[in-house]
Amino acid sequence: MKLIKSIIKPFKLEEVRDALNELGVQGMTVSEVRGFGRQKGHTELYRGAEYVVDLLPKIKIEVVVADESVSSVIGAITQAAATGKIGDGKIFVLPVEEAVRIRTGESGDTAL
Amino acid sequence: MKLIKSIIKPFKLEEVRDALNELGVQGMTVSEVRGFGRQKGHTELYRGAEYVVDLLPKIKIEVVVADESVSSVIGAITQAAATGKIGDGKIFVLPVEEAVRIRTGESGDTAL
Amino acid sequence: MKLIKSIIKPFKLEEVRDALNELGVQGMTVSEVRGFGRQKGHTELYRGAEYVVDLLPKIKIEVVVADESVSSVIGAITQAAATGKIGDGKIFVLPVEEAVRIRTGESGDTAL
């Protein structure tokens, strides 16, 4: 099993979720994060002072899948989340040694 | 060392924490996330329109433990977090290569 | 590649970011978390009742780097985030099998 951790632009969440659902991925966990990167931040004004905000809002999607699904999942996310502009984000793949479904205690791929 | 990443129902946080404390786990990191899964979302109403909210609030607990504690930690979380209803969540185990305590620079199991 | 996941005190974020930038790390992902640990919580008062809040606000920084940078990154974070007081936080190193830049589809170290 692998954990596929992707950082995407917030407004792409719906499309990525739909793409994953189509692949048969049944679960995922999402959180709000902020990212630094090559993408330039925006300027804010505050009584005459200017600030550059370079921590930008992003969405992190974590989904654990069986080994054989990794490449299709990466493909789906890449396609759904890309706009071609800087800041589209990253996908990282990490090894997962075990997964357990709390409700039933099942483990392994069937727990996903 | 392993990272045990669990997604649980929000109101189970206290019980899980207590269960881990009893095992002697001294630290953990918690965050608010939202989960998609088999659990059905709820409906919201907005001036006559109905929406299904299927991103449900969950709590993510990340705890890094020595290899020998993994199975007891999994057991404790499973027991404390289970309600038997869909949506109880998952536990994922990931390998950790190194841990460092920032304050002292200690590393390895003693850093936990 | 490795994922370096650090939990630090919130007001240290700026310094850690600057330290990483100096090492040439170009991107990182940050989120707000809460941590339990050895650090004692604070007391809150509510109409005569006292509560101990022991879930303390922390910042989680996730940065994926090439294998050869791991030790310098750990060093930089340790130095920038340390105050010497309990609660300075931890650094965990996890193996990453793949990284993809969504915008271009590039993978491996060049995707970082």
Place this chain on the structure above:
Amino acid sequence: MRFRWGWAIPSAALFALAAGTAHAEEALPELSAGDTAWMLTSSALVLMMTIPGLALFYGGLVRGRNVLSVLMQCLVSAGLMSVIWVLVGYSLAFSGDGAYIGDLAKMGLAGIGPETLSGTIPEYVFVVFQGMFAIITPALMLGAFAERMRFSAYLVFITVWLLLVYAPLAHMVWGGGLISGWGALDFAGGLVVHMSSGFSALVAAIFLGKRQGYGSQPLPPHNLPFTVIGAALLWVGWFGFNAGSELAANGIAGLAFINTNTATAMALLVWLAIEWVHLGKPTVLGGATAAVAGLVAITPACAFVTPIGALYVGAGAGVLCYLAVAVLKPRLGYDDSLDVFGVHGIGGAWGAIATALFIAPFALEGAWGAQLLTQIKSVAFTAIFAPLVTLIILFVMRAVMGSLRVEAEQESEGLDLSQHSESAYSTGAGSTLAGAFSQDS
């Protein structure tokens, strides 16, 4: 409200000359534009106390998943009580001369027109001013059973309670009934509004049982700034409540106004001092709670004491309500979620007794001791009457409608979703997690 039997008449005479618009030689009062202006303003201020004042005060104190249910209960009290007041409530409270309750002669405001006066103001203005009291009083109670009552049960409860507890008490104290006959003084509602709601709320809280997790886990306020805004708007609006109860813009209204401010200020200082000594820190929630306690306590007394007397009334409220909330409640173990009993019940009872304790010479008609006994008697009456009738109402309701409480799962999900299918907040700016819905219809 200006106490209309007994004390009020000499005071009216006293100010008749000074009033400028009153003509001593005429038997019938004329409309005073000045008095009317103040009463229109006061009516608006008293509505502001409930929405948004009380709504925010209470709404900030509950958890984020129940805030809308609290706002809704305040809002719907304004809706439901207003309609009932016009249809029958006003008549039951202020028409006829029964000892316990009025009659139905003014149902639907029959017989009242734009030219009908009540003293020097249009009766419509009197009706709507009193209607605002009938909105806030039932809403005050919701703090006691917040985060767990079914919305439908709430609607039935406040409706029946208005008719069987509030209207009779208003009639007995202000409408010429029993308690006014005793000579009890209750200028703006220490008995009618605060004791009645505070004691009834205690019964309701116990009847409904504790919230899930009460005692074992803290149930912290989700937005204290809301609570402070609410307390501030209550303070501001209360000037309409208290000084408006003179039904005129004159020296007694001025006295009621300055006393309201002074007692509240003093209660706040005393409460903070106690917290500082007792807990080591003065808290904002303590300050906000103390302000409301001071406002409650001065309510019955505000036209009968001097500003120096008001300092004592306020100080007493600070001490007694603090004890009720921080010592008594944990000892007895009931879950009065937002301390309606500790603040309104205790504060109202203290205020009614303090009215006699600190009464100014110009307000005292008979013997001081007799007045004190009368006040105690009226406090005792209210402390029995209101909760007793409330208890009967609740038992009958449960027999008819089943449990008044939401189901356990609905409670842990939160009342906003389970009762109203809404969430108060979508997460902060820049976030889109809250927008991640799928549309259904």
Place this chain on the structure above:
Amino acid sequence: MRFRWGWAIPSAALFALAAGTAHAEEALPELSAGDTAWMLTSSALVLMMTIPGLALFYGGLVRGRNVLSVLMQCLVSAGLMSVIWVLVGYSLAFSGDGAYIGDLAKMGLAGIGPETLSGTIPEYVFVVFQGMFAIITPALMLGAFAERMRFSAYLVFITVWLLLVYAPLAHMVWGGGLISGWGALDFAGGLVVHMSSGFSALVAAIFLGKRQGYGSQPLPPHNLPFTVIGAALLWVGWFGFNAGSELAANGIAGLAFINTNTATAMALLVWLAIEWVHLGKPTVLGGATAAVAGLVAITPACAFVTPIGALYVGAGAGVLCYLAVAVLKPRLGYDDSLDVFGVHGIGGAWGAIATALFIAPFALEGAWGAQLLTQIKSVAFTAIFAPLVTLIILFVMRAVMGSLRVEAEQESEGLDLSQHSESAYSTGAGSTLAGAFSQDS
């Protein structure tokens, strides 16, 4: 506003004796401190309706990245309209006797001084009271095109609209022009304020096009408590709007006040009942919306019906505005973001007709049927005049300034950042992510 031609004169006479400060033997009215007190208060209340009332009502309903743009549009309406009103707006609406528009004789308030009266109040007070109406009316429209209009386009639009739609209508209805000549009744602005803004807003919403994602994804409110606070402050402030429109503190003001409260309460109950039956749950947003709908509908009628009549006016508003918002809008598919048309357009039209339907005997001058026809005629006129002129304004503006809408990327980034370089919230207490900036200058 107190309808000054026709009905107003007998009513003034009716209350002359009761008013206390008026002297029947004198031809010229004198200043009444009581009336002035109420009008000063009412003016403050009407400003409070826009800021912070409407600002919060609308601000809570948009997404978090657009809340500041809504607050800004309300704030700047108070700035811009106030200045224009003093310079030319007041004169165009209330000076001279053209059929369609006034004249420029009172430009810059020429000829008015502290001693100049308008009835029993200083003319300055009348000017500023009316100025508060000129602030809220354009601001009402912003709900229709919220989350997508350029800020500069908004400024131009409300300026021109005030001069070409609002000032003429105010003159025609209240300034002695065309519609008042027909004998149409519009006490506080069903036509002038609500229909004019509601119908114009519909046109503007359609002209600007739908928001990104409208229809395909929900655009949920980011802070419903703000919306409820806003509705509450609108309710409270509306007493100044409606009862203030009598321009005096008398029995008609009292009637307007109680009717305002009663109709609003009834609209709220009816809307919740419909939601309960239709959707299974009564919602807080429904309650808040219904309150505003009730307030709108009673606006033209509040001095002409009895409180029982007000119940019908409110009930009708509950039914009709619910249908407009929950049934009509999705069917027709336009994106009136915050339902300005459904609430103000429909509510205002209903109120204007209901004025005749439920008119009280004491308010009816001629034949009932004739009054009804006059009301319908004035509704029809407004329903054509306001949107037509608005459409012309928008076409000309687009020809001159280019698109009135922000660019697609600015819209998805949010108007707060793109129009004002600001974010409403930095994330919760304890967080420092929001502090993680680097300072530039």
Place this chain on the structure above:
Amino acid sequence: MRFRWGWAIPSAALFALAAGTAHAEEALPELSAGDTAWMLTSSALVLMMTIPGLALFYGGLVRGRNVLSVLMQCLVSAGLMSVIWVLVGYSLAFSGDGAYIGDLAKMGLAGIGPETLSGTIPEYVFVVFQGMFAIITPALMLGAFAERMRFSAYLVFITVWLLLVYAPLAHMVWGGGLISGWGALDFAGGLVVHMSSGFSALVAAIFLGKRQGYGSQPLPPHNLPFTVIGAALLWVGWFGFNAGSELAANGIAGLAFINTNTATAMALLVWLAIEWVHLGKPTVLGGATAAVAGLVAITPACAFVTPIGALYVGAGAGVLCYLAVAVLKPRLGYDDSLDVFGVHGIGGAWGAIATALFIAPFALEGAWGAQLLTQIKSVAFTAIFAPLVTLIILFVMRAVMGSLRVEAEQESEGLDLSQHSESAYSTGAGSTLAGAFSQDS
């Protein structure tokens, strides 16, 4: 406040006939219900300016970990200043005829009863109206040293400051002392309220030193909607502050009211225009700040200029306060956290001078140039007196109590936790992280 020596008397005569309730043939003024109604309302409005107005304006601007400390400082000012005002403050300011300060004859409001008048209103009303000014003035200063002063130091500071700075200045300007003897005009407190607090605040900000991170890292507002609501409530409440200072509901009150609105509106437009040109975007925070600047500047002038004059006063405030806040402050490098000096100090000084610059013929008694010199003299006096005494107070306090500032660790933890053991928010709805406590007692 209505300037009671010099100009006030002819104006009173001017309106005596128009007032309706005043009887020219009587030497002694009678109570006017209309004037009293307006002053009761005004008193409520001025309290609303501090709580919740100023509390929200400032509270939104600080970081989330300090918001409660700001709300608390506003709330406790209402508590502490009210009590001191009744005990000694009022007497020191308004009793006796010393040049610099009053006497103690009215300590504890001795000699005042419900029937005591002050002009045409009950003296109690005058006392409480003035008391509301004594609440807001010290609270205004907290913006300068927000996010770093110890709570106990704040309590001592505002208490001593009220007695040694505010009460003397109020006496000198309004109580018949030195500055009123010069013939200086300060209708509602440009000198007494705004310059005094603004200049004192600057001294206090410098004395306490900069906040951690000031200059090196931005300290962004945590909740701009709160700030906008606060500014809006300040705007609304300021009508009571300014028009209430006439102490009557008449044409001058009307003038003060419309001028207040007009100058504020103009300041807002001018500030936004400058930002647009200078920074490329108009900001909401700019608009809110400008509104307050306009309100400040018109305060001394509001009864002495025409509405056209008010446009100039407002425009000047927009320009000068913008320069002070956006150019002067960064140059000089002091950390006046929320710009109390830039807005109140500069705005108040400008308003006091502008009073003479734009004075209307009907308000000018002597020569224009002489009046201008008098205004400048009074501005200079205040600009020296207030900060000097403040500095002495702060030095003595530090000698007695030690550092007035919280410890470094407390500052980074936030004042809410360190001073009050509270957190403002528990994270958003649906979250339970905030509930993850363990109960201790």
